[in-house]
Amino acid sequence: MARAPGKSGQNGPMTHAYPSLTVEVASTVDRVAEELRRALFDGELAAGTPLREVALAESLGVSRPTVREALGVLVADGLAVREPHRGVSVVTPDLAAISDLSRARLVLESAGVRRWAEAGDEARDAVRSTLAAYTRAVTEQRSYAVLNELHLRFHLSLVALAGSERLVAAAETVYAELRLALAQVDRVRRDAHAQPESHLRILTPLEAGDLEAAEAQLCTHLADAEAAIRGALSEVAPKLGP
């Protein structure tokens, strides 16, 4: 991209310094990592697929160190695994991983729900607005990718109620891994429309101040989600088990 010898456009002499105007120039590594993430979430790479450095480098038009660093990001996010001298490959989610992830998200989200009363107004508003956006997108028959994105955003807003950025960051990696598992068993996609009322059953008791009911609803909702993924996964790969 930046191969042309001169981006001669000198756009420097701005007369005013406007606040909070950031030009989103992500680094090459970030762009590569984002592209790989997209490919993973879109199911273009099956579980266990090795991610060869040289092939990716010439395919994406960047150098091998750049690809290597981007792969490190994916590994840190839990979307890929690196084995010494064998390279990086897409994770293969098994039932144990789904169980682990589901337990983690239950802990994170219920912690947020339990702090509904103590959370800030903006955090509570975020929960309301993300659910509204998700519901609206469902009625508007938006694409699966959009629905998925808004759905996850709602659950993230629940975690944010706990008031810790670190917990939200942890939840983001959990959701990334779950999202990848979903992409690899993409038959679950048709279920993605039945969700809004299930989420509303969480928010309604919250607004009413009934934290226990909200937590119970969340618990069943997450248990249902786990069961759906487990079912789809065991159909796809019926070889696992204790």
Added chain:
Amino acid sequence: MARAPGKSGQNGPMTHAYPSLTVEVASTVDRVAEELRRALFDGELAAGTPLREVALAESLGVSRPTVREALGVLVADGLAVREPHRGVSVVTPDLAAISDLSRARLVLESAGVRRWAEAGDEARDAVRSTLAAYTRAVTEQRSYAVLNELHLRFHLSLVALAGSERLVAAAETVYAELRLALAQVDRVRRDAHAQPESHLRILTPLEAGDLEAAEAQLCTHLADAEAAIRGALSEVAPKLGP
């Protein structure tokens, strides 16, 4: 973390496959990252210190890409921050970060405590043994580094009660950041000996099946820890805070 599931065949030239005999031949990047971590935890690098790539490379006898990758690990762990074209520098913990971290660890550890009954026997035994090891180390007047390590290991074993490796991994990064904050205000070290009975007040009700009491004890313990760090930090950097 879940490494390769046991599909590693016996095709090696070794005649016997001894269990749990690992040759600790970590990669160069891991060694560099570990060395940097040690330096950070030992307080050899003050908050905000820039970590220059070339200087570290020739100081450690490795190449710049290797250092660069190791710095990426530190950034991913939250121990350093990277600013575009300005490099990586040691994080400077402020009161907001301490608050954030404390809330996160409260969520993670109380989630573990709450699942004491449902946790596996080995997880409960791990809590007992780590506390015993810590107590023994205190009576034996071990070094501060050893005490710190065992202390953290006990709290990690609490998180492990929740039964999710991802949560334990998240807790590890939280503790890493907290540990760094502690190292930077190292006047708190003298308090490190007064802890065993405080932890025993958590375990005792657990063994008795009184989860609420255990959680309450944990809450006060963590609140005390946060107050101690906050106090030390505001002495060191008395410029922050609304």
Added chain:
DNA sequence: GATCGTCAGATTGTCAGACAATGAGCCGAA
């Protein structure tokens, strides 16, 4: 005197090429 443009130095971001170490698969021999 203050603000701004410009320049040199330092540092990072990215690239290209290279080499050794390691792992995987193939083929021949006991």
Added chain:
DNA sequence: TTCGGCTCATTGTCTGACAATCTGACGATC
């Protein structure tokens, strides 16, 4: 068949290089 060695592919690491950008100081302009 099973074992041992060979070849190839891939990664881990190094060296060197260049462009983009930040920092700080110097001088010009109002």
